[in-house]
Amino acid sequence: MTADDRSILWNQFILARALTRAVRTAVDAAGEEPADFCYADTHAGPGRISGPLPCLSSIVSEARSFAAASFFQAISVPLPGHAHPGSWVLAARVAAAVGGDAIALEIDANDIDAAVIAEAGGNREGHWVRFWSHDWFLFLRSRLRNAKPPNFVFIDPPPDDSRGPAYGIDAAILLDTLAVPYLLTYPADSPQDSIDQIGRTGLELRVGEHAFGAVLGGGAEAAMLDLLPDLRRLAHLLGGRFAPRLPREADYSI
Numbered sequence: 001m002t003a004d005d006r007s008i009l010w011n012q013f014i015l016a017r018a019l020t021r022a023v024r025t026a027v028d029a030a031g032e033e034p035a036d037f038c039y040a041d042t043h044a045g046p047g048r049i050s051g052p053l054p055c056l057s058s059i060v061s062e063a064r065s066f067a068a069a070s071f072f073q074a075i076s077v078p079l080p081g082h083a084h085p086g087s088w089v090l091a092a093r094v095a096a097a098v099g100g101d102a103i104a105l106e107i108d109a110n111d112i113d114a115a116v117i118a119e120a121g122g123n124r125e126g127h128w129v130r131f132w133s134h135d136w137f138l139f140l141r142s143r144l145r146n147a148k149p150p151n152f153v154f155i156d157p158p159p160d161d162s163r164g165p166a167y168g169i170d171a172a173i174l175l176d177t178l179a180v181p182y183l184l185t186y187p188a189d190s191p192q193d194s195i196d197q198i199g200r201t202g203l204e205l206r207v208g209e210h211a212f213g214a215v216l217g218g219g220a221e222a223a224m225l226d227l228l229p230d231l232r233r234l235a236h237l238l239g240g241r242f243a244p245r246l247p248r249e250a251d252y253s254i
Helices: 003-030 056-061 070-074 087-102 114-123 136-144 166-178 192-198 220-237
Strands: 035-041 103-110 128-132 152-155 182-187 202-207 210-217 241-245
Touching: 003 035, 003 070, 003 087, 003 103, 003 152, 003 182, 003 202, 003 210, 003 220, 035 087, 056 220, 070 087, 087 103, 087 152, 103 114, 103 136, 114 128, 136 152, 136 166, 152 166, 166 182, 166 192, 166 210, 192 210, 202 220, 210 220, 220 241
Parallel strands: 035 103, 035 152, 103 128, 152 182
Antiparallel strands: 182 210, 202 210, 202 241
């Protein structure tokens, strides 16, 4: 299994668990009315990842040992050529399964590569999807100005982003201020200052010289306590260890 394969599974597992809680919260708040729920993905990709992902079968075989089932349910529907669902397809499956008829689901999928977005159009699975092709930070700013802001944002900055972690930090602080639930990925070898400025606990997978981190905030951090035991199991199955990273100002972190 490559480093990229591990990071995909790590991030998607966290995404599925946090999104499950966000959808249930929205449904509860809506009462008897259907809840409008919009998921926004800043680096959506085509919606399918060429597969199969090595070692995924061993993780699936241990599904019953995990408290959270949403990730496993979302990947249970096979794709042609043993492909694995991309983040926005997986998110749509999770939200639809959790919310059912109680939500009106919308997906905002952004990728700066117009060819990728053109391919993504053929991978919709019956949900309302808006496709964008902009710089991810400009997309996020534009989407937040909308009269109906997203209910959950997944931010997965590319490792070759010349701006480094700064824009990810800015996005996290902005979404925390607006109380918009989010998941932000970051390179785990980034400075401690990144975590300190965001003020959230980093959920890191460490495998030898490789490390991958994710931050939940804007309300999504409420899923963490239930998620932690599962992350320890997942890290072991991925051949690594779970290493949470705390901000130095731990009194305001979760």
